[in-house]
Amino acid sequence: xxxxxxxxxxxxGDKPGFIPTQAARSEFEIDYDRIIFSAPFRNLQDKTQVFPxxxxxxxxxxxxxxxxxxxVGRSLGKSAGEYLIGKYPSLQKLGISSxxxxxxxxxxxxxxxxxxxxxxHAGEEAISDFFKFHPAGKIWExxxxxxxxxxxxxxEGNAQGFRMLVSKQFGLxxxxxTLAAFTKYPRPSQIAHRDIARRSQKKFGFFINQxxxxxxxxxxxxxxxxxxxxxxxxxxxxxxxxxxxICYSIIDLEDGCTMGLVGFxxxxxxxxxxxxxxxDPKKLENRTASQNLGALRALAIGELIQETVEAFVQYEExxxxxxxxxxxxxxxxxxxxxxxxTEVSVKKIYRSKxxxxxxxxxFQVLEGLLSVFSKALYHQFYAPENxxxxxxxxxxxxxxxxxxxxxxEEVNPYPLLRALIDFISGMTDKYxxxxxxxxxxxxxxxx
Numbered sequence: 001x002x003x004x005x006x007x008x009x010x011x012x013g014d015k016p017g018f019i020p021t022q023a024a025r026s027e028f029e030i031d032y033d034r035i036i037f038s039a040p041f042r043n044l045q046d047k048t049q050v051f052p053x054x055x056x057x058x059x060x061x062x063x064x065x066x067x068x069x070x071x072v073g074r075s076l077g078k079s080a081g082e083y084l085i086g087k088y089p090s091l092q093k094l095g096i097s098s099x100x101x102x103x104x105x106x107x108x109x110x111x112x113x114x115x116x117x118x119x120x121h122a123g124e125e126a127i128s129d130f131f132k133f134h135p136a137g138k139i140w141e142x143x144x145x146x147x148x149x150x151x152x153x154x155x156e157g158n159a160q161g162f163r164m165l166v167s168k169q170f171g172l173x174x175x176x177x178t179l180a181a182f183t184k185y186p187r188p189s190q191i192a193h194r195d196i197a198r199r200s201q202k203k204f205g206f207f208i209n210q211x212x213x214x215x216x217x218x219x220x221x222x223x224x225x226x227x228x229x230x231x232x233x234x235x236x237x238x239x240x241x242x243x244x245x246i247c248y249s250i251i252d253l254e255d256g257c258t259m260g261l262v263g264f265x266x267x268x269x270x271x272x273x274x275x276x277x278x279x280d281p282k283k284l285e286n287r288t289a290s291q292n293l294g295a296l297r298a299l300a301i302g303e304l305i306q307e308t309v310e311a312f313v314q315y316e317e318x319x320x321x322x323x324x325x326x327x328x329x330x331x332x333x334x335x336x337x338x339x340x341x342t343e344v345s346v347k348k349i350y351r352s353k354x355x356x357x358x359x360x361x362x363f364q365v366l367e368g369l370l371s372v373f374s375k376a377l378y379h380q381f382y383a384p385e386n387x388x389x390x391x392x393x394x395x396x397x398x399x400x401x402x403x404x405x406x407x408x409e410e411v412n413p414y415p416l417l418r419a420l421i422d423f424i425s426g427m428t429d430k431y432x433x434x435x436x437x438x439x440x441x442x443x444x445x446x447x
Contacts, residue, residue, distance in 0.1 A: 001222055001223060001235070001321075001322075003090075003320070006180070006222065006320075007094075007104070009026075009027040009175060012176055012213075012216075013166075026097075026099075028106075028178060031103070031178045032070075035111055035114075038172060039170065040164050041063075041110070041111070043426060043427075044113065044116075046431070047062040047113075047428055062113045065248070065251070066109070066110055069240075069244050070106045073106050073109030076305055077103070078099060079098075079305070079309040080101065080309055080312050084098075085097070085098050101236070104177050105236055105239045108240045109244065111178075112182065117157065119358070119362025119363075119365070119432075123362055124157055127155035127366060128154055129367070130374075134367060134371060137374065140152070143412065144413065145412070148412075151190075155425070156204055158184060158185055158204070158205050162179070162207075162210060162214070163418075165179060166179070166210060169401075176217045177221065179217050180223060180237065181234050181239075184240065184241050185201070186206075186233055187200070188208055191204075191230060195226075195227075195230075199327050200325050201230055218231055232322035232325075235316060238312065238327075239312060242327070245328075245329040245338070246301055246304045246305070246329065249329075249338050249345075250300050250341070253270060253271070253344070254294075256345060256349035258290070262348050264289050270340060271297070273337045274303050275296070278299055279296075303334065304338075307334055308329065308332055362429075364436075365436040366424065369439070372394055372440075375391070376395050377413075379391050381407040382408075
């Protein structure tokens with residue numbers, strides 16, 4: 001794979017041969033602005049990062065997390081870009097700057113969680129489990145193809161994000177480079193063989209009805225195939241992944257300390273090894289715990305950025321050949337310290353009572369919403385003898401642009417179910433909770 005092609009400024013949705021007019025902003029800055037002002041991004045302000053429905057204003061939501069990941073991603077991309085510009089003079093001839101490369105990573109990082117449903121990773125499991133186990137979900141299995149059923153039973157926020165980014169509904173029309181840098185898992189859900197040694201095959205990155213969109217992007221950028229079913233990552237996707245890994249490792253720990261789930265002294269002991277000689281206990285004196293946490297967090301992120309860029313420089317050529325396929329944060333000098341932070345976070349934060357209780361509630365909410373709406377849709381189009389007045393009322397709550405025509409016994413309902421999942425997964429935590437209460441008669445509008 002060649003950088004000159006990987007960094008092409010072409011935009012998804014433009015006609016072949018279209019040349020954008022010269023603007024004061026780069027194409028990748030335009031990507032960033034379009035994302036910032038989009039409805040899916042705005043909804044991240046009320047979606048769970050770790051703590052569902054947090055009462056503390058300080059605790060991160062998906063929105064603040066995404067902004068921070070984007071900031072780290074810009075730093076990673078710009079530093080890596082300076083190396084690439086120096087190594088490949090042809091990029092300069094094309095007018096590619098290190099700032100533009102930083103802009104690609106920043107924009108892709110900004111969207112990295114855009115497809116996540118309410119209630120975090122518990123929300124992903126809840127949607128998957130509905131089709132795997134719930135009678136109202138399993139009833140659809142005989143109506144769709146095998147690969148479509150694999151999509152429904154394995155909801156993946158990354159694939160949902162790609163679907164949203166290429167959707168005409170939101171009109172983002174991002175550059176191919178940003179879309180590819182976003183795609184950490186360039187494969188569909190159902191493949192014959194998964195190479196567990198390759199990080200990019202750990203999950204999947206697009207649903208089967210976005211295969212053509214992905215193939216179009218891969219062809220434009222010259223992304224090569226690892227197998228008949230899987231592609232190699234765009235090299236900048238490694239930096240987007242690293243930005244996310246750095247932020248959630250360090251900042252989730254900071255949130256856990258703020259919430260009282262991890263002691264302050266233990267938090268210091270976890271962060272200080274990353275700083276090495278830069279850690280000075282004397283500087284912690286005469287400052288509040290919050291100030292010390294903020295300072296150590298900033299220093300730790302700075303050190304991890306530097307280590308990550310050095311690893312990228314070392315393996316960049318192997319990435320372009322498809323030979324390197326690991327998380328950069330797994331091979332940097334601080335990898336063992338990040339692993340220790342992860343172990344503590346899993347035990348004391350991600351499995352804390354406050355998180356588990358609200359995740360359990362999230363399962364009930366999403367299963368309940370999917371059950372109510374999918375039953376009504378099934379009754380209307382596939383079992384009309386059971387279509388009730390209650391079903392009619394439920395369907396009136398769907399968005400105005402929901403595709404409610406053209407379905408029936410002889411029609412594959414996969415696109416209909418994808419639209420339903422778009423609706424449910426796009427909800428904020430509080431909206432999903434409130435709608436669940438209303439459709440189940442637990443509360444009433446205005447109460």
